Amino acid sequence: MTHKVALLPGDGIGPEVMNVAVKLMHHIAGKFDVALETSEHPIGGASYDLHNNPLTDETLQACYDSDAVLLGAVGGYKWENLEHHLKPEAALLKLRKSLGLYANIRPAKVYPEFLDSSSLKNEIIEGTDFVVFRELTGGIYFGEPRGIDSEKGWNTMVYSTEEVERITRKAFEAAMHRGKKVTSVDKANVLEVSQFWRNVVERVSKEYPEVKLNHMYVDNAAMQVVRDPRQFDVVVTSNLFGDIISDIAGMITGSLGMLPSASLGEKYALYEPVHGSAPDIAGQNKANPIAMILSVAMMFEYSFKMNKAASLTEEAVGRVLKNGYRTIDINSVDGKLVSTSDFAELVLHQFDEVYNEQALGVFTL
Numbered sequence: 320m321t322h323k324v325a326l327l328p329g330d331g332i333g334p335e336v337m338n339v340a341v342k343l344m345h346h347i348a349g350k351f352d353v354a355l356e357t358s359e360h361p362i363g364g365a366s367y368d369l370h371n372n373p374l375t376d377e378t379l380q381a382c383y384d385s386d387a388v389l390l391g392a393v394g395g396y397k398w399e400n401l402e403h404h405l406k407p408e409a410a411l412l413k414l415r416k417s418l419g420l421y422a423n424i425r426p427a428k429v430y431p432e433f434l435d436s437s438s439l440k441n442e443i444i445e446g447t448d449f450v451v452f453r454e455l456t457g458g459i460y461f462g463e464p465r466g467i468d469s470e471k472g473w474n475t476m477v478y479s480t481e482e483v484e485r486i487t488r489k490a491f492e493a494a495m496h497r498g499k500k501v502t503s504v505d506k507a508n509v510l511e512v513s514q515f516w517r518n519v520v521e522r523v524s525k526e527y528p529e530v531k532l533n534h535m536y537v538d539n540a541a542m543q544v545v546r547d548p549r550q551f552d553v554v555v556t557s558n559l560f561g562d563i564i565s566d567i568a569g570m571i572t573g574s575l576g577m578l579p580s581a582s583l584g585e586k587y588a589l590y591e592p593v594h595g596s597a598p599d600i601a602g603q604n605k606a607n608p609i610a611m612i613l614s615v616a617m618m619f620e621y622s623f624k625m626n627k628a629a630s631l632t633e634e635a636v637g638r639v640l641k642n643g644y645r646t647i648d649i650n651s652v653d654g655k656l657v658s659t660s661d662f663a664e665l666v667l668h669q670f671d672e673v674y675n676e677q678a679l680g681v682f683t684l
């Protein structure tokens with residue numbers, strides 16, 4: 320089987336983490352007899368330098384022609400003073416919109432090695448493993464009317480049946496392969512749009528009788544994520560609430576260099592680390608590649624249904640951390656400091672180990 324992947328390395332540390340993750344991606348896919356046909360295209364500042372345009376029609380077409388898109392990061396000092404629509408970051412918004420990516424997915428998983436670096440107590444976060452499904456193309460960020468004058472500012476929070484149904488289905492489908500529990504976060508005690516959201520979620524939930532659904536007001540959800548994060552499996556919520564909840568969830572679990580994400584639409588899917596282009600460390604082989612590697616794992620899971628490849632990749636990353644290896648952003652006094660490329664090599668080596676153990680039945684998922 321062959322899958323086509325469009326690679327958009329972008330700027331700063333984007334190409335560095337992309338290079339090592341792509342090597343690993345081919346290696347892992349090969350183990351499962353899956354071939355990946357990759358093509359590389361400029362985006363962001365790199366594209367602006369070549370074409371005076373941060374996202375060309377050619378790059379967009381390559382994304383349309385692929386089964387999945389893998390993005391590094393965009394932006395940097397060099398392009399900071401460009402007009403808004405020419406800035407590298409404008410490419411991201413246009414790309415997400417053009418591909419119709421309405422579901423943003425961010426896992427919140429705690430690695431045992433990082434229990435001590437969290438601002439929360441070990442006994443609270445140990446074993447945390449949930450995922451936030453945030454609606455990405457609707458809600459108050461896009462609703463009309465919107466505006467500002469000297470007397471007031473206004474925005475509109477609006478959701479249609481179709482918008483709520485499709486993100487809810489994605490969340491329930493994910494829950495079927497996880498802990499079979501969905502928490503829908505809203506503000507139905509105050510907002511009509513949330514009452515509507517809740518009604519639609521209830522209706523869609525009937526299609527998944529095995530999955531347990533509960534509802535939570537967003538203020539309570541923010542509190543519960545830090546009070547008892549282990550209670551969550553899959554969280555589904557609107558654009559605004561998801562923006563906040565996914566950031567809280569991300570930060571209880573580790574550093575920025577470790578957070579992957581997926582954005583899914585009806586036809587297309589984009590995978591990218593949560594971090595930016597880190598111009599302060601770019602070009603020095605110092606960046607943490609974990610967020611990028613785990614974004615590849617999400618691609619295996621969500622786009623190619625290679626769940627085992629995804630979980631073995633996560634296990635390999637966990638073992639490298641357990642062996643004490645660290646990139647500069649997560650290094651500690653007793654950590655073994657390694658470069659981006661060395662860290663990725665260690666993951667590749669651990670992947671082979673865990674793959675072989677699994678084949679022999681020593682390691683079970």
Ligand SMILES: NC(=O)c1ccc[n+]([C@@H]2O[C@H](COP(=O)([O-])OP(=O)(O)OC[C@H]3O[C@@H](n4cnc5c(N)ncnc54)[C@H](O)[C@@H]3O)[C@@H](O)[C@H]2O)c1
Pocket residue numbers: 332391392393394395396408411575576577591592593594595596597598599600605606607608610648
């Ligand atoms: N999705 C994206 O492409 C994206 C997201 C956020 C910011 N940006 C852009 O990136 C540029 C820099 O933004 P910023 O500094 O606010 O955020 P950033 O995420 O690039 O960096 C913040 C800090 O975290 C560190 N860091 C980030 N990722 C790391 C990694 N993988 N390994 C080690 N350290 C890491 C950086 O060195 C920096 O000190 C800006 O141009 C911004 O617009 C792009």
